[in-house]
Amino acid sequence: MAFKVTGAPMLFLALAVASPAAAMPMAGSFSGRVDNQAPQMLGPNAVRVQQTANGLNAGPGTPLDGAKVQWSEIVTLTNGQGPVEGTITFITPSGTTSSPYTGTVTTDPQGRVTARGKFRTGESTGDFAGLKGNGSFSVAYSSRTDFTGEWRGDFKMPGRKTSRR
Numbered sequence: 001m002a003f004k005v006t007g008a009p010m011l012f013l014a015l016a017v018a019s020p021a022a023a024m025p026m027a028g029s030f031s032g033r034v035d036n037q038a039p040q041m042l043g044p045n046a047v048r049v050q051q052t053a054n055g056l057n058a059g060p061g062t063p064l065d066g067a068k069v070q071w072s073e074i075v076t077l078t079n080g081q082g083p084v085e086g087t088i089t090f091i092t093p094s095g096t097t098s099s100p101y102t103g104t105v106t107t108d109p110q111g112r113v114t115a116r117g118k119f120r121t122g123e124s125t126g127d128f129a130g131l132k133g134n135g136s137f138s139v140a141y142s143s144r145t146d147f148t149g150e151w152r153g154d155f156k157m158p159g160r161k162t163s164r165r
Contacts, residue, residue, distance in 0.1 A: 023133070027152035028059030030069055034145040046078045053147075057090060063127065067092045073101075080107030084115055087122070095126020101137065113141040121155070132156045 032055025040048045053071040057064050073086025084105050089098040103117020120134040135153015142148065 023154040023156050025152070025154050026059065026062050027150070028057055028062060028064060029148065029150045030057045031055050031148045032069060032071065048074060048076045050074050064090050064092065075105055077105060081105065084117065088119065095124065095128040097124040097128040097131055098122045103137070115139040130157065
């Protein structure tokens with residue numbers, strides 16, 4: 001039995017070095033490649049796919065510009081449409097930040113796969129510890145494994161602590 005597996009690792013979150021009281025709008029883009037898929041048939045025309053992906057973020061002027069990006073998600077499709085939920089993690093030399101996301105995957109009659117959704121910041125380390133924010137994303141696949149996307153949102157960093165000597 002052959003079937004076409006289509007899913008959409010999504011994405012997202014951003015960082016800003018902003019004052020504790022002010023939210024800062026930010027945006028960026030990413031490219032990625034699915035490196036592992038585990039499909040489970042749920043019935044005729046229905047499949048659940050657990051997948052992971054890796055890629056790079058572009059966000060000129062943001063702390064996440066050039067960050068390595070990792071996705072882990074579950075996509076449940078019926079007739080090529082359905083929900084996606086997962087986590088995206090941005091990795092930089094100065095820290096990491098992960099965000100859970102949810103969205104909807106859509107496959108059009110020509111087989112093009114896209115996704116849209118929302119994310120909120122989760123666990124963060126290093127310079128990103130205490131990051132708060134949320135936003136939206138969109139993704140489009142150019143092949144069964146390659147995709148690009150965009151994100152935008154509003155973010156706040158906690159105030160910096162200073163030491164007294």
